[in-house]
Amino acid sequence: MKLKVKFLKWHAGIPVAMLHHKTAEKLGVRIQGLISIKTLSRNPKELSTIIDTINEPYVRENEILVSWEIKNEMSLERGQKVDINIALPPKSLDYIKKKLNDIRLSKEEISEIVRDISKNSLSESEIALFVAAIYDQEFNFKETISMIEAMVKYGTKFKITGKYVVDKHSIGGVAGNRTTPLVVSICSAAGLTFPKTSSRAITSAAGTADVVELIANVDFKPKELKKIIKKVGAFMVWGGSLDIVPVDSKIIKVEKDLKIDPKSNLIASIMSKKFAVGSKYILIDIPYGSGAKVSRKKAEKLKNEFLKIGKHFHKKLECVLTDGSQPIGNGVGPALELIDIIKILDPKQEGPEDLEKKSLFLSGQIFEMTGKSKKGHGIKLAKEILYSGKAFEQFKKIIKAQGGSLERLNNHKAKFSKDLFSGKSGKIANIDNPKMNSLARAAGCPADKFSGVYLYHHVGERVKKGEKILTVHSETPSRLKQAVTFYNHEKPIIVK
Amino acid sequence: MKLKVKFLKWHAGIPVAMLHHKTAEKLGVRIQGLISIKTLSRNPKELSTIIDTINEPYVRENEILVSWEIKNEMSLERGQKVDINIALPPKSLDYIKKKLNDIRLSKEEISEIVRDISKNSLSESEIALFVAAIYDQEFNFKETISMIEAMVKYGTKFKITGKYVVDKHSIGGVAGNRTTPLVVSICSAAGLTFPKTSSRAITSAAGTADVVELIANVDFKPKELKKIIKKVGAFMVWGGSLDIVPVDSKIIKVEKDLKIDPKSNLIASIMSKKFAVGSKYILIDIPYGSGAKVSRKKAEKLKNEFLKIGKHFHKKLECVLTDGSQPIGNGVGPALELIDIIKILDPKQEGPEDLEKKSLFLSGQIFEMTGKSKKGHGIKLAKEILYSGKAFEQFKKIIKAQGGSLERLNNHKAKFSKDLFSGKSGKIANIDNPKMNSLARAAGCPADKFSGVYLYHHVGERVKKGEKILTVHSETPSRLKQAVTFYNHEKPIIVK
Numbered sequence: 001m002k003l004k005v006k007f008l009k010w011h012a013g014i015p016v017a018m019l020h021h022k023t024a025e026k027l028g029v030r031i032q033g034l035i036s037i038k039t040l041s042r043n044p045k046e047l048s049t050i051i052d053t054i055n056e057p058y059v060r061e062n063e064i065l066v067s068w069e070i071k072n073e074m075s076l077e078r079g080q081k082v083d084i085n086i087a088l089p090p091k092s093l094d095y096i097k098k099k100l101n102d103i104r105l106s107k108e109e110i111s112e113i114v115r116d117i118s119k120n121s122l123s124e125s126e127i128a129l130f131v132a133a134i135y136d137q138e139f140n141f142k143e144t145i146s147m148i149e150a151m152v153k154y155g156t157k158f159k160i161t162g163k164y165v166v167d168k169h170s171i172g173g174v175a176g177n178r179t180t181p182l183v184v185s186i187c188s189a190a191g192l193t194f195p196k197t198s199s200r201a202i203t204s205a206a207g208t209a210d211v212v213e214l215i216a217n218v219d220f221k222p223k224e225l226k227k228i229i230k231k232v233g234a235f236m237v238w239g240g241s242l243d244i245v246p247v248d249s250k251i252i253k254v255e256k257d258l259k260i261d262p263k264s265n266l267i268a269s270i271m272s273k274k275f276a277v278g279s280k281y282i283l284i285d286i287p288y289g290s291g292a293k294v295s296r297k298k299a300e301k302l303k304n305e306f307l308k309i310g311k312h313f314h315k316k317l318e319c320v321l322t323d324g325s326q327p328i329g330n331g332v333g334p335a336l337e338l339i340d341i342i343k344i345l346d347p348k349q350e351g352p353e354d355l356e357k358k359s360l361f362l363s364g365q366i367f368e369m370t371g372k373s374k375k376g377h378g379i380k381l382a383k384e385i386l387y388s389g390k391a392f393e394q395f396k397k398i399i400k401a402q403g404g405s406l407e408r409l410n411n412h413k414a415k416f417s418k419d420l421f422s423g424k425s426g427k428i429a430n431i432d433n434p435k436m437n438s439l440a441r442a443a444g445c446p447a448d449k450f451s452g453v454y455l456y457h458h459v460g461e462r463v464k465k466g467e468k469i470l471t472v473h474s475e476t477p478s479r480l481k482q483a484v485t486f487y488n489h490e491k492p493i494i495v496k
Numbered sequence: 497m498k499l500k501v502k503f504l505k506w507h508a509g510i511p512v513a514m515l516h517h518k519t520a521e522k523l524g525v526r527i528q529g530l531i532s533i534k535t536l537s538r539n540p541k542e543l544s545t546i547i548d549t550i551n552e553p554y555v556r557e558n559e560i561l562v563s564w565e566i567k568n569e570m571s572l573e574r575g576q577k578v579d580i581n582i583a584l585p586p587k588s589l590d591y592i593k594k595k596l597n598d599i600r601l602s603k604e605e606i607s608e609i610v611r612d613i614s615k616n617s618l619s620e621s622e623i624a625l626f627v628a629a630i631y632d633q634e635f636n637f638k639e640t641i642s643m644i645e646a647m648v649k650y651g652t653k654f655k656i657t658g659k660y661v662v663d664k665h666s667i668g669g670v671a672g673n674r675t676t677p678l679v680v681s682i683c684s685a686a687g688l689t690f691p692k693t694s695s696r697a698i699t700s701a702a703g704t705a706d707v708v709e710l711i712a713n714v715d716f717k718p719k720e721l722k723k724i725i726k727k728v729g730a731f732m733v734w735g736g737s738l739d740i741v742p743v744d745s746k747i748i749k750v751e752k753d754l755k756i757d758p759k760s761n762l763i764a765s766i767m768s769k770k771f772a773v774g775s776k777y778i779l780i781d782i783p784y785g786s787g788a789k790v791s792r793k794k795a796e797k798l799k800n801e802f803l804k805i806g807k808h809f810h811k812k813l814e815c816v817l818t819d820g821s822q823p824i825g826n827g828v829g830p831a832l833e834l835i836d837i838i839k840i841l842d843p844k845q846e847g848p849e850d851l852e853k854k855s856l857f858l859s860g861q862i863f864e865m866t867g868k869s870k871k872g873h874g875i876k877l878a879k880e881i882l883y884s885g886k887a888f889e890q891f892k893k894i895i896k897a898q899g900g901s902l903e904r905l906n907n908h909k910a911k912f913s914k915d916l917f918s919g920k921s922g923k924i925a926n927i928d929n930p931k932m933n934s935l936a937r938a939a940g941c942p943a944d945k946f947s948g949v950y951l952y953h954h955v956g957e958r959v960k961k962g963e964k965i966l967t968v969h970s971e972t973p974s975r976l977k978q979a980v981t982f983y984n985h986e987k988p989i990i991v992k
Contacts, residue, residue, distance in 0.1 A: 008551075009517075010548060011517070011527045011550070013527040013528030013548070018506070021507070031508065031509040032508070050509075052509070052512075053506075053507045054504055054507070055505045058504055089755075093755060100631060123753065124621045125623070126624070129624050129625075129628050132624070132625050136632050257528075257619065257621055257622075258589070258622060259585075259593075
């Protein structure tokens with residue numbers, strides 16, 4: 001059935017369409033039923049969507065009203081004719097149920113699930129079932145390989161070419177720890193190509209994209225990104241808008257809504273994006289320890305799995321295990337982390353030592369992997385580039401190329417803040433990462449970019465009773481109060 | 497924030513609302529974020545909903561456009577003012593994740609999950625996660641008790657009073673097997689009060705509600721049902737529209753979308769509805785065997801669980817284990833099953849013997865439970881009522897009280913049909929229940945009520961090569977073809 005496309009600036013967050021109830025009847029589709037929309041061009045685009053019904057004058061019998069999300073994903077024009085058909089229930093739902101019954105999936109089954117997610121044939125509830133199934137029985141090596149291949153296959157072609165295309169990734173879980181902008185600046189200042197796509201915060205206080213967004217755009221089309229790479233050799237953008245691996249984005253959206261971070265899909269999610277971009281050298285940072293995402297033992301296991309995947313796909317891949325038992329850097333929250341970073345980059349200022357040290361270490365590793373420096377000399381080269389101000393210059397170039405400027409930060413601060421003090425004298429025994437993230441989120445992170453926590457001490461340091469231990473920043477008094485209540489109740493910092 | 501309610505005959509299948517994008521901004525809610533809608537009356541109704549955004553003139557800044565589902569659930573009037581607030585993310589999501597991690601839930605945790613489902617604070621994806629979690633780790637006795645109590649607590653008050661309020665329930669899985677209208681007619685003809693709410697088909701070819709709907713209304717308000725009970729002592733209606741246990745309906749909707757039938761919630765789902773109606777005597781039919789939902793062993797286990805639950809809630813509850821290894825009756829599909837039933841009820845006609853025998857047995861059990869007859873004499877009384885035509889009279893009275901008439905059936909038939917024949921001579925060794933259901937569904941059941949399968953033989957009977965074995969009925973040639981292809985491919989009937 002051919003229908004005319006109509007929009008009403010209707011944003012639903014997911015693809016949805018409305019039909020006149022008579023049209024729905026004619027098609028034989030019920031409310032919340034699935035239809036496929038197909039363009040009439042030579043290379044037709046196709047997308048499945050659930051439907052609502054409504055009457056004239058909002059939608060006429062020969063019209064289909066689509067949500068902004070469909071318009072955007074299919075690049076539709078007002079009045080354009082599209083072909084509408086009833087969509088069959090996806091067969092891949094059976095495979096999801098198979099997985100829920102703890103049965104391993106074949107390459108073909110995983111490919112079909114991924115294809116149906118890419119075509120939007122699986123609803124959010126069905127993807128939620130998939131998320132639950134792989135949460136319950138984690139992917140094994142073969143399944144992970146199949147998942148990566150399928151997600152890359154149904155992804156966008158976006159390859160950055162070049163001999164030295166590098167990438168780094170941290171599995172996360174550590175508050176602060178914003179090494180990416182530092183590593184990207186140091187490495188690309190040395191001539192390495194560094195196309196870095198990052199996520200926004202899922203369960204943490206900030207993602208690299210949330211941080212960079214404060215002073216630059218992070219939302220670009222592939223064409224524009226290739227220009228930026230040509231100009232400055234690196235970018236730091238939001239992977240979600242670029243959407244190189246749309247299936248991964250859809251799964252992550254559901255995981256985010258459900259506040260689930262399934263380890264099962266961790267490797268596939270990371271690696272599919274790296275392979276889709278064409279990275280040749282990949283460094284994976286696995287922070288471990290109490291309060292990190294993984295224990296030392298699990299980190300070793302994960303490292304071996306990553307190395308196996310790298311080998312399978314013929315990539316130079318290395319993993320470093322780093323101390324993830326406490327926050328790294330002083331700021332936790334988009335703006336506060338960015339301030340730390342600029343202090344480290346700017347040779348005239350001084351930033352948190354731990355964050356600087358870790359960033360130099362990671363950059364040094366990449367220099368040694370790529371042969372930019374000899375084994376054992378990577379950190380030295382990284383230091384030269386950072387301390388000479390070359391990295392800062394490169395950082396500013398990248399920000400400028402992304403349409404931004406450091407001045408956007410402009411000494412802005414959150415409207416409200418409160419200092420918190422140590423209840424006794426002693427040594428700081430523990431700073432709990434998940435609780436620090438929750439504290440920053442209670443204060444308004446990641447939505448309120450200037451909110452968060454600023455830490456004055458790290459584990460092992462001595463504090464006196466009544467000494468300032470941290471400051472909470474927030475945009476509203478109620479959020480500030482919420483954060484302080486959380487702090488008093490959860491005690492994220494232990495002095496002994 | 498106070499907003500004016502607006503409708504546009506918009507049916508979305510689930511509660512959704514649209515706000516002007518500026519209103520959403522002012523509230524601080526994002527697209528797909530959760531808000532609560534509260535009426536301003538003295539006993540305010542409250543419901544959570546996700547939101548979309550749209551602009552003028554469809555929605556003004558002081559308006560909220562709600563889907564039909566919200567209008568219906570909250571009984572809203574056009575232009576009515578409601579109070580809108582941002583809704584906090586439900587805490588019960590944490591409990592669902594706990595269950596997903598195989599941790600038993602407390603009474604309070606289950607109650608909070610059920611409360612959030614009833615308030616619509618959990619999205620369909622979140623309910624899908626719950627469904628997956630209880631699929632993965634089935635409820636134990638304590639959890640089942642908590643689930644029943646919570647679902648009844650957050651249900652509608654709708655009690656049928658009387659000394660002899662009886663109910664029966666089959667756990668399903670057997671094709672045909674439409675005993676309910678027979679048992680209800682026989683028992684209520686004998687003076688028992690039989691308020692029967694039934695489901696529509698989830699994974700089968702027909703539910704009792706689909707069958708009765710052919711000749712009567714099945715969709716009533718509580719007040720109307722009480723009148724019907726007063727008049728004729730029984731009804732057979734759709735439980736979904738009555739929605740005595742709305743949380744159960746919402747969970748079932750998600751299970752239906754996901755085509756999952758989790759055993760975990762089976763007992764709670766059944767019992768909560770029986771208790772909400774106020775049934776005092778409950779008979780549970782558990783068909784077992786190859787091709788049924790459960791094996792003999794599992795049936796015994798289930799029986800013990802049901803009995804324990806009955807004892808806990810001080811109800812007279814009995815379970816019968818019946819042969820579920822092949823279809824019961826000849827018709828599979830709403831109309832074909834109804835025709836079987838009328839043939840059995842009408843003393844002038846003859847219906848399928850197996851269905852008659854089972855219905856007499858179940859009715860007899862209920863007579864003995866309630867003391868209407870002595871132990872061992874139940875079937876005799878049931879036969880008297882059936883063969884004398886009293887049950888048929890009572891059936892017609894119920895149908896009339898539900899605004900219907902047998903004449904609605906009016907010899908109507910599906911437009912297309914095809915006979916299928918035995919490929920060889922021999923004894924029928926097996927008729928597979930799930931495949932028979934799928935065959936009827938392929939033919940158009942349950943949506944096309946006259947479609948389905950008519951069986952001429954049962955297991956153990958001898959057939960000759962070329963003898964007619966069944967007829968497939970369908971409303972379109974394509975569905976008929978689909979069903980025949982399914983039959984040839986899946987071979988639901990085995991002759992040896």
